[in-house]
Amino acid sequence: MTGAPELKAPKKAVSHSTLGRAQRWSWIFQRVSGVLLIGLIAVHLTVNLVMGDGINQIDFAFVAGKLANPFWQWFDFTMLVLAMIHGANGMRMIINDYAQTPWIAATLHWALRISTVVIVILGTLVLFTFDPCPAGSDPSLLPSFCEDI
Amino acid sequence: MSPLPTLYRGAEGMWMWVVHRTTGVAIFFFLLVHILDTALVRVSPEAYNDVIGHYKTPLYTFIEAGLVAAITLHALNGLRVIAVDRWTWALRHQKMLVWGVWIGFAIVMAGFLPRHLMHAFGGA
Numbered sequence: 001m002t003g004a005p006e007l008k009a010p011k012k013a014v015s016h017s018t019l020g021r022a023q024r025w026s027w028i029f030q031r032v033s034g035v036l037l038i039g040l041i042a043v044h045l046t047v048n049l050v051m052g053d054g055i056n057q058i059d060f061a062f063v064a065g066k067l068a069n070p071f072w073q074w075f076d077f078t079m080l081v082l083a084m085i086h087g088a089n090g091m092r093m094i095i096n097d098y099a100q101t102p103w104i105a106a107t108l109h110w111a112l113r114i115s116t117v118v119i120v121i122l123g124t125l126v127l128f129t130f131d132p133c134p135a136g137s138d139p140s141l142l143p144s145f146c147e148d149i
Numbered sequence: 150m151s152p153l154p155t156l157y158r159g160a161e162g163m164w165m166w167v168v169h170r171t172t173g174v175a176i177f178f179f180l181l182v183h184i185l186d187t188a189l190v191r192v193s194p195e196a197y198n199d200v201i202g203h204y205k206t207p208l209y210t211f212i213e214a215g216l217v218a219a220i221t222l223h224a225l226n227g228l229r230v231i232a233v234d235r236w237t238w239a240l241r242h243q244k245m246l247v248w249g250v251w252i253g254f255a256i257v258m259a260g261f262l263p264r265h266l267m268h269a270f271g272g273a
Contacts, residue, residue, distance in 0.1 A: 031231050031234075034224075034227045034231070035227075035228075035231070037224075038224045038227075038228070041220060041224075045217060045220075049213070049217070049261075049265060049268075050261065050264055050265075053268065054264065054265060054267075054268030054269070055204060055205055055210070055213065055265070055268050055269055056205060056268055056269075058201055058204065058205075059197070059198050059201060060190060060194035060197045060198050061194075063187070063190050063197070064190065064194075067190070080184065083180055084180065084184075087173070087176065087177035087180055088177075090173045090174075090177065091174070091177055094170065094173075094174065115181065119181060119184050119185075122184065122185075122188055123184045123187075123188065125191075126187065126188045126190065126191045129191070130190060130191060134193065134194070137193065137194050138194065138195070141194035141195065141198065142194065
């Protein structure tokens with residue numbers, strides 16, 4: 001590609017120590033959470049979309065059957081928190097790159113922070129206050145173990 | 150009028166940076182929607198089944214395939230970014246690793262797509 005200006009080498013090498021503490025942790029978090037999320041999401045997609053009846057099996061009874069098990073509650077909680085912070089951290093960098101006007105950048109940063117906190121709290125409440133056999137529901141929509149209660 | 154000078158160099162690494170950004174943003178917004186639709190299990194079985202039923206339509210079958218494609222590309226390229234940051238060997242061979250990302254992507258999709266399309270359209 002022609003027409004690209006020559007890039008000057010930075011006067012000072014950028015390293016982990018010049019980035020500052022917060023930026024360094026953001027950098028480390030993005031990589032550690034990224035690797036963990038690959039494993040978590042691979043399992044999530046395999047169990048929900050590949051195994052069994054795939055997309056056709058996803059309904060209330062399927063989700064309730066999974067979330068009645070503490071293993072899946074904590075699995076989904078870990079995935080929820082890591083994915084939301086990883087995604088919000090990436091969106092923060094994109095806002096920094098493109099939002100040049102200070103008040104627009106500040107508005108976007110606050111919108112991102114508020115939506116991230118709200119979504120993480122909502123998701124956590126759903127995971128840990130969830131009732132797989134809500135009283136008065138149509139039994140045909142519930143997981144089979146609800147009949148024993 | 151000559152085109153404005155640009156910092157974008159147009160090589161493999163730049164395009165993977167574009168792919169990483171666009172897939173990242175797409176996955177983020179899907180994640181917001183996905184947590185909200187899953188939260189409907191707390192409302193009622195009927196509300197959840199009604200909304201999740203839309204994921205089983207032909208249009209959404211392709212959106213889901215696109216989502217899995219985006220996640221696979223973002224994941225494999227993320228591993229490439231880590232490798233390039235970490236090892237001099239990977240830095241020297243970062244262009245070759247771009248093709249590694251696309252080959253890995255092709256393998257994952259070759260495994261996932263037939264299965265997903267059979268679930269959605271095979272009547273199984």
